[in-house]
Amino acid sequence: MPPRILPEPTPETQHFWDGTRNGELLLQRCKETGEAYFPPRPFAPKTGSRNVEVFKASGRATLHSYVINHRPRPDMGTEPYAIAVVQLEEGPRMMTNIVGCPQTPEALVLDMPLEVVFEKMSDTITLPFFQPAKG
Amino acid sequence: MKQKSVAVVGAAETTKMGKIPDVSVIGLHADAALNAMADAGLKPTDIDGVACAGISPVELAQYLGITPTYADGTSVGGCSFMLHVRHAAAAINEGLCNTVLITHGESGRSRVGVGGFGRAASSLMGQFEMPYGVTAPPTMFTIPVLRYMKTYGVTEEDLANVAVIQREWAAKNPRASYKDPITVDDVLNSDMIAWPFRKLMCCLVTDGGGALILTSAERAKDFPQKPVYVLGTGESVETPMVSQMEDFTSSKAFRVSGKKAFDEAGISHADVDHLMIYDAFAHLPLYGLEDLGFCKPGEAKHFINERNTAIGGKLPLNTNGGGLSYMHSGMYGMYALQESVRQMRGIAPAQVDGAKISVCHGVGGMFAASGTVIFSNEA
Numbered sequence: 001m002p003p004r005i006l007p008e009p010t011p012e013t014q015h016f017w018d019g020t021r022n023g024e025l026l027l028q029r030c031k032e033t034g035e036a037y038f039p040p041r042p043f044a045p046k047t048g049s050r051n052v053e054v055f056k057a058s059g060r061a062t063l064h065s066y067v068i069n070h071r072p073r074p075d076m077g078t079e080p081y082a083i084a085v086v087q088l089e090e091g092p093r094m095m096t097n098i099v100g101c102p103q104t105p106e107a108l109v110l111d112m113p114l115e116v117v118f119e120k121m122s123d124t125i126t127l128p129f130f131q132p133a134k135g
Numbered sequence: 136m137k138q139k140s141v142a143v144v145g146a147a148e149t150t151k152m153g154k155i156p157d158v159s160v161i162g163l164h165a166d167a168a169l170n171a172m173a174d175a176g177l178k179p180t181d182i183d184g185v186a187c188a189g190i191s192p193v194e195l196a197q198y199l200g201i202t203p204t205y206a207d208g209t210s211v212g213g214c215s216f217m218l219h220v221r222h223a224a225a226a227i228n229e230g231l232c233n234t235v236l237i238t239h240g241e242s243g244r245s246r247v248g249v250g251g252f253g254r255a256a257s258s259l260m261g262q263f264e265m266p267y268g269v270t271a272p273p274t275m276f277t278i279p280v281l282r283y284m285k286t287y288g289v290t291e292e293d294l295a296n297v298a299v300i301q302r303e304w305a306a307k308n309p310r311a312s313y314k315d316p317i318t319v320d321d322v323l324n325s326d327m328i329a330w331p332f333r334k335l336m337c338c339l340v341t342d343g344g345g346a347l348i349l350t351s352a353e354r355a356k357d358f359p360q361k362p363v364y365v366l367g368t369g370e371s372v373e374t375p376m377v378s379q380m381e382d383f384t385s386s387k388a389f390r391v392s393g394k395k396a397f398d399e400a401g402i403s404h405a406d407v408d409h410l411m412i413y414d415a416f417a418h419l420p421l422y423g424l425e426d427l428g429f430c431k432p433g434e435a436k437h438f439i440n441e442r443n444t445a446i447g448g449k450l451p452l453n454t455n456g457g458g459l460s461y462m463h464s465g466m467y468g469m470y471a472l473q474e475s476v477r478q479m480r481g482i483a484p485a486q487v488d489g490a491k492i493s494v495c496h497g498v499g500g501m502f503a504a505s506g507t508v509i510f511s512n513e514a
Contacts, residue, residue: 093379
């Protein structure tokens with residue numbers, strides 16, 4: 001199996017990938033409106049304000065939508081897997097994989113509660129995944 | 136833009152379509168361009184404006200021997216050609232050029248002379264989507280759909296029926312890739328690609344191209360073909376990452392582009408005789424019907440199931456068979472435009488009798504961009 005395709009951080013996104021490596025899901029928000037946003041950038045979309053801050057997200061989310069890919073990418077193995085978008089508690093949505101449960105329509109129910117988990121993929125990259133919430 | 140100030144005077148697809156292993160990408164552009172020039176009675180030295188996507192307008196101009204005073208390389212995916220029409224209309228009205236050639240060619244199936252494709256690992260998509268196993272459009276364009284289905288109670292059967300009805304249209308088109316009738320069960324029993332999407336809910340992968348030639352309405356009267364006037368146009372873009380769409384049940388780019396085009400055209404939905412909605416996948420006509428305002432949110436499935444978009448229905452939709460059955464080389468928007476022009480000329484294989492206004496709506500990327508062109512065949 002070829003090595004998994006991994007992100008290459010840029011100066012604007014490095015803090016996010018440093019965060020996942022440390023077991024934290026970091027988002028940003030506009031300090032003027034308080035609105036959280038993703039993916040990372042050094043200003044707030046819409047307002048254009050550079051007055052922003054990084055903060056640690058709760059890691060809680062719900063399952064917003066997904067597909068189950070039946071033609072796996074070579075670096076993803078041979079079994080069908082879900083590619084999901086989760087609704088983070090703080091407002092933004094992000095793409096991810098759902099782990100710790102079968103990759104089936106029966107197990108993956110829209111709006112089910114999820115929580116973030118981190119999986120180290122290389123010395124520099126840890127990916128944030130989500131699993132069914134335990135509590 | 137000014138209504139009916141610009142017209143299509145040349146339109147053609149590539150000589151062959153479907154599987155063309157002996158022609159490269161730029162060769163497909165040129166073949167379509169030469170066919171469109173023959174249709175308009177022009178030669179390359181008569182063209183002073185060029186537009187294309189996929190290759191650079193510089194390549195196109197040099198290859199055909201054109202010296203343009205206007206070049207548009209707008210490349211926002213499969214609806215780029217709708218934007219090219221819009222920009223060409225503005226350029227002609229502003230006097231930047233007189234006669235614009237818009238071309239498309241893609242060796243989607245045979246991959247002859249195809250450039251590299253891929254996302255830099257440092258792009259936002261490379262960082263925040265690619266690591267999770269997305270591949271081609273079947274695993275990206277489809278991601279919002281479960282949310283749409285849950286919100287409006289849309290079923291897999293509803294999605295399948297989109298493909299079934301378009302196949303009925305395709306049967307009337309000799310150049311369509313697939314013409315044999317299919318049933319909802321056939322669609323639901325076809326190979327699973329990315330649940331809930333089956334193979335017959337996904338577009339074809341073919342080779343081909345097309346070209347359009349536009350000039351001022353004033354000059355258009357002197358050309359051999361019946362002019363097809365540009366009545367209104369719209370365009371917008373939303374996001375390069377499908378995961379960042381504002382609303383998974385509706386495309387912002389569709390809504391903005393569609394409204395702009397209808398406003399420019401000064402028409403109501405009841406005025407529309409013929410409709411093309413770029414259908415890379417079976418959900419696109421559903422989103423398009425709603426976001427363009429033909430149906431209220433959630434009602435497009437009923438509209439299609441009640442056969443309003445089928446042969447004999449009140450709003451004939453995707454009358455060439457669409458990307459699902461006619462052809463899809465990668466950037467299908469050009470073929471939707473070709474079908475609108477054929478319908479306005481009155482020469483389409485599945486001609487809508489008496490059609491006077493055609494709306495042609497395109498999507499680029501995975502709900503990333505949109506372009507809308509409204510045509511009229513009355514001066």
